[in-house]
Amino acid sequence: xxxxxxxxxxxxxxxxxxxxxxxxxxxxxxxxxxxxxxxxxxxxxxxxxxxxxxxxxxxxxxxxxxxxxxxxxxxxxxxxxxxxxxxxxxxxxxxxxxxxxxxxxxxxxxxxxxxxxxxxxxxxxxxxxxxxxxxxxxxxxxxxxxxxxxxxxxxxxxxxxxxxxxxxxxxxxxxxxxxxxxxxxxxxxxxxxxxxxxxxxxxxxxxxxxxxxxxxxxxxxxxxxxxxxxxxxxxxxxxxxxxxxxxxxxxxxxxxxxxxxxxxxxxxxxxxxxxxxxxxxxxxxxxxxxxxxxxxxxxxxxxxxxxxxxxxxxxxxxxxxxxxxxxxxxxxxxxxxxx
Amino acid sequence: xxxxxxxxxxxxxxxxxxxxxxxxxxxxxxxxxxxxxxxxxxxxxxxxxxxxxxxxxxxxxxxxxxxxxxxxxxxxxxxxxxxxxxxxxxxxxxxxxxxxxxxxxxxxxxxxxxxxxxxxxxxxxxxxxxxxxxxxxxxxxxxxxxxxxxxxxxxxxxxxxxxxxxxxxxxxxxxxxxxxxxxxxxxxxxxxxxxxxxxxxxxxxxxxxxxxxxxxxxxxxxxxxxxxxxxxxxxxxxxxxxxxxxxxxxxxxxxxxxxxxxxxxxxxxxxxxxxxxxxxxxxxxxxxxxxxxxxxxxxxxxxxxxxxxxxxxxxxxxxxxxxxxxxxxxxxxxxxxxxxxxxxxxxxxxxxxxxxxxxxxxxxxxxxxxxxxxxxxxxxxxxxxxxxxxxxxxxxxxxxxxxxxxxxxxxxxxxxxxxxxxxxxxxxxxxxxxxxxxxxxxxxxxxx
Numbered sequence: 001x002x003x004x005x006x007x008x009x010x011x012x013x014x015x016x017x018x019x020x021x022x023x024x025x026x027x028x029x030x031x032x033x034x035x036x037x038x039x040x041x042x043x044x045x046x047x048x049x050x051x052x053x054x055x056x057x058x059x060x061x062x063x064x065x066x067x068x069x070x071x072x073x074x075x076x077x078x079x080x081x082x083x084x085x086x087x088x089x090x091x092x093x094x095x096x097x098x099x100x101x102x103x104x105x106x107x108x109x110x111x112x113x114x115x116x117x118x119x120x121x122x123x124x125x126x127x128x129x130x131x132x133x134x135x136x137x138x139x140x141x142x143x144x145x146x147x148x149x150x151x152x153x154x155x156x157x158x159x160x161x162x163x164x165x166x167x168x169x170x171x172x173x174x175x176x177x178x179x180x181x182x183x184x185x186x187x188x189x190x191x192x193x194x195x196x197x198x199x200x201x202x203x204x205x206x207x208x209x210x211x212x213x214x215x216x217x218x219x220x221x222x223x224x225x226x227x228x229x230x231x232x233x234x235x236x237x238x239x240x241x242x243x244x245x246x247x248x249x250x251x252x253x254x255x256x257x258x259x260x261x262x263x264x265x266x267x268x269x270x271x272x273x274x275x276x277x278x279x280x281x282x283x284x285x286x287x288x289x290x291x292x293x294x295x296x297x298x299x300x301x302x303x304x305x306x307x308x309x310x311x312x313x314x315x316x317x318x319x320x321x322x323x324x325x326x327x328x329x330x331x332x333x334x335x336x337x338x339x
Numbered sequence: 340x341x342x343x344x345x346x347x348x349x350x351x352x353x354x355x356x357x358x359x360x361x362x363x364x365x366x367x368x369x370x371x372x373x374x375x376x377x378x379x380x381x382x383x384x385x386x387x388x389x390x391x392x393x394x395x396x397x398x399x400x401x402x403x404x405x406x407x408x409x410x411x412x413x414x415x416x417x418x419x420x421x422x423x424x425x426x427x428x429x430x431x432x433x434x435x436x437x438x439x440x441x442x443x444x445x446x447x448x449x450x451x452x453x454x455x456x457x458x459x460x461x462x463x464x465x466x467x468x469x470x471x472x473x474x475x476x477x478x479x480x481x482x483x484x485x486x487x488x489x490x491x492x493x494x495x496x497x498x499x500x501x502x503x504x505x506x507x508x509x510x511x512x513x514x515x516x517x518x519x520x521x522x523x524x525x526x527x528x529x530x531x532x533x534x535x536x537x538x539x540x541x542x543x544x545x546x547x548x549x550x551x552x553x554x555x556x557x558x559x560x561x562x563x564x565x566x567x568x569x570x571x572x573x574x575x576x577x578x579x580x581x582x583x584x585x586x587x588x589x590x591x592x593x594x595x596x597x598x599x600x601x602x603x604x605x606x607x608x609x610x611x612x613x614x615x616x617x618x619x620x621x622x623x624x625x626x627x628x629x630x631x632x633x634x635x636x637x638x639x640x641x642x643x644x645x646x647x648x649x650x651x652x653x654x655x656x657x658x659x660x661x662x663x664x665x666x667x668x669x670x671x672x673x674x675x676x677x678x679x680x681x682x683x684x685x686x687x688x689x690x691x692x693x694x695x696x697x698x699x700x701x702x703x704x705x706x707x708x709x710x711x712x713x714x715x716x717x718x719x720x721x722x723x724x725x726x727x728x729x730x731x732x733x734x735x736x737x738x739x740x741x742x743x744x745x746x747x748x749x750x751x752x753x754x755x756x757x758x759x760x761x762x763x764x765x766x767x768x769x770x771x772x773x774x775x776x777x778x779x780x781x782x783x784x785x786x787x
Contacts, residue, residue, distance in 0.1 A: 006780070006782070007733070007743075008729075008743050008744055008747070008773075008776070008777070008782070009725065009729035010693060010729070010747055010751070010769060010772060010773055011689075011692075011693060011721065011725045011729070012689060012692075012693035012752065012769065013689070013718070013721055014685065014688075014689075017681070018681055018684045018685055018688070020681075041576060041577060043573070043574045043575075043576060043598045043600075043601060043604075044382065044600045044601070045574055045600070045601040045603065045604035045608070046600065046601060046602060046603055046604070048380040050381060050382070051378060051379075051380045051381050051382075054381065055373045055374055055376065055378065056373075056374070058373035059372060059373040059374040062371075063373075064371065064373070065373045065376070065378055070381070073576055073597060073598040073599065074576070074595070074596075074597045074598075075576050075577065075580045075594070075595055075596045075597070076595045076597075080577050081576075081577065082575065082577065082578075083574045083575030083576065083577065083578070083609065084574045084575075084604060085574060085575060085606065085609050085715060086719070126371065127371050168762075170522075170760060173521070173523070174521075174522065174523045174524070175520065175521050175522030175523060175687070175688075175701070175759075175760055176522075176523075176524070176760055176761040177760050177761065177762070178760070178761075178762040179684070179688055179760055179762070180762075182765070182766060183764065183767075184768075185693060185752075185767065185768050185769040185771075185772050186772050187769075187772040187773045187775070187776040187777075188776065189776045189777065189780040189782065191780075205780075207776045207779045207780040208776070209771075209772040209773075209775040209776035209779070210772065211766075211768035211769075211771065211772055213766065214374065214375070215375065216374050216375070217375075217376065217377060217378055218375065218377055219377035219378070219379070220380065228717070231605070231717060232722070234547070235544075235547055235644075235722060239545070239547045239548075239550075240545040240546070240547065241545070241546040241547060241548060241638065241643060241711075243496055243710065245494070245496070246412075246413060246494055247412070247413025247414070247462065247463055247494045247496060247709050247710065248413070248463065249463065249638055249639055249711070251638075252634070252635040252638045252639060253634055253635065254550070254634065257548070257550075257638070259550050269779055271772075271775045271776065271779055273768050273771040273772050273775050274768075274771070275766055275768040275771070276766065277765070277766040278766075279765075279766075282374045284374075285766070288717070289717045289718045289719070289721070290718075290721075292717060292718060292722055293718050293721045293722050293725045294725055294729065295722075296722060296725075296726045297725050297726045297728075297729035297730055298729070300726065300730055301729065301730060301733045301743065304730075304733060310730065310734065312540065312541060312542050312543065312730075313542065313543040313544070313545070314543070314544045314545050314726060315545060
């Protein structure tokens with residue numbers, strides 16, 4: 001018989017290292033044509049970080065993200081970055097890039113103000129141009145200002161900055177302190193179908209509501225969440241490194257170590273909840289790791305809801321589910337026979 | 340409503356190597372404002388066209404290929420290593436052992452990991468010797484000619500067993516328990532005694548691997564000026580540079596670490612693995628040396644996720660308020676520390692869950708076993724403790740006859756809540772996520 005159940009799980013997750021310094025530094029150069037080049041020591045790992053970081057630089061400078069050139073991942077050519085770890089890139093590297101872009105923008109404003117006959121605090125950037133606030137008839141292109149600044153004034157437009165999240169070390173006895181500057185939150189709800197004959201669990205649907213502060217690029221946030229859930233489904237149901245008694249790994253290939261494939265994936269509905277963290281770039285926090293954190297718990301709670309057996313260990317393989325069902329049945333029989 | 344857009348069109352120019360990608364004139368898609376836009380990843384077009392170069396796509400003239408001999412035993416003393424027969428294999432250019440490594444230790448927290456094992460192997464992923472040859476196949480064949488004499492030692496795979504006083508010591512003379520975290524708030528014993536209901540459970544999780552599509556791959560090359568460049572699949576190039584400089588005993592400024600885009604990381608590529616071996620082989624041969632992990636090496640010779648044993652005791656009121664929580668975490672820390680300290684730390688800090696609980700006692704321990712290294716992996720211990728605290732929440736709800744959503748909403752962190760470590764929390768959107776997910780799912784509250 002196939003039985004359906006639902007399970008909910010929520011979580012919290014920190015952004016950045018546990019107390020330890022994890023700085024990011026960045027250089028932002030505004031080129032003579034009004035484009036910008038960002039130097040960052042982070043490494044793109046396939047999650048889209050360079051796209052998000054370009055969007056942050058573009059937003060601060062008031063240019064198009066496609067006009068931002070990203071140079072990354074070279075200890076000779078790029079500034080220090082702690083790397084794509086601890087869900088920190090958007091938040092920490094993003095803050096560094098935003099601050100560096102601000103520095104560059106300051107130069108742009110100092111050069112543009114006399115050109116437009118106003119003070120620097122009367123200027124704003126938007127759509128590749130510098131505008132006089134409340135009098136947009138007066139404006140000038142960023143490229144023109146950058147060119148003039150570099151070629152005529154001898155003042156190349158660039159900024160550099162670094163950022164490190166503020167923390168408070170934990171007390172060695174009580175563990176009291178501020179290990180992280182910010183956290184994100186999420187809830188996932190799973191619907192499963194359990195085959196009581198075979199123990200097979202199918203995850204039919206997952207609703208994932210995540211807080212990441214401002215989503216700099218909602219499409220990439222959704223991509224992270226979907227990818228994380230696939231990892232969570234594997235953690236919940238099939239992935240396991242099994243060792244023999246002498247320590248030999250028995251599951252050392254993808255034919256016996258089973259990661260979810262397309263057919264194992266549930267329908268996923270992603271909700272990015274509205275939130276803004278004033279300590280992050282444009283209110284952003286992060287999303288990379290939290291995406292898989294509640295998945296296994298939601299699935300196992302759904303199994304419990306479906307068939308009334310609580311599994312105390314992962315993964316919930318068909319063998320384990322079936323064994324738990326048989327034990328429950330045996331218990332019920334004993335209970336009814338003692339009546 | 341903004342839609343996903345493809346803003347670049349590829350133009351193939353006949354006769355030219357590869358393709359030229361030019362921007363399509365799409366002023367309306369210029370992207371102002373930038374933040375909040377669903378812009379496609381900038382690398383997508385290159386991936387689709389097969390133009391994106393990963394490390395394993397790179398090669399240099401005269402490049403050699405390295406392979407590492409892994410241990411036959413999970414725990415053994417090494418009595419003798421002889422690479423002379425491997426050197427006789429045609430096509431083999433160099434072979435090295437632990438004796439060729441200037442400082443044979445590394446690790447992000449504890450420097451307890453050898454580049455190549457010298458006196459002892461602690462798990463089957465330990466490398467003992469490495470060869471560089473003109474092809475990967477020849478290097479692989481030459482490994483079989485290396486003679487290693489072992490004295491097998493008792494193997495400890497279970498972390499509870501490894502914690503016992505009489506357990507074989509994996510890093511003798513040190514205890515197998517190699518890191519602890521403790522968090523205390525309020526008076527947990529008093530609150531448990533006063534609770535309406537006390538629920539006690541034990542949960543376990545398994546060892547898993549990151550399974551990035553791209554396996555670890557690196558190339559090391561020295562220039563005539565004595566500078567080393569390493570192209571590698573490492574996500575933390577700054578740390579890789581200082582680790583390499585320390586192992587090779589050269590100034591940091593003599594090492595350049597370059598990465599391209601990685602084909603997945605998930606925490607598995609946050610530290611060096613084969614890079615020092617390649618650097619030493621490259622120096623010895625005067626040629627660039629590449630090393631790429633097999634899928635099996637990914638499993639046994641790179642980091643994995645810590646299996647956890649998690650004991651939870653919670654005291655609740657009749658209304659479902661959690662007033663006390665005691666947690667004891669035991670993490671299977673594998674053969675070397677790697678990122679265990681951080682993983683255990685995050686796990687312990689997060690282990691009480693995102694709930695406003697006044698009385699808390701959280702203890703975390705990580706233990707050496709003769710298994711592959713456990714280190715950074717997406718979530719750093721959080722998926723393990725979340726499985727436990729969220730299963731535990733459902734058990735409590737069930738025992739009280741409450742709905743799982745209701746018990747969470749009743750105890751959830753809010754703006755200004757104080758965390759287990761005493762931190763005032765800001766931008767807390769937990770209840771928002773609970774309510775948003777429940778609404779979309781169509782969650783109907785069921786109480787008994």
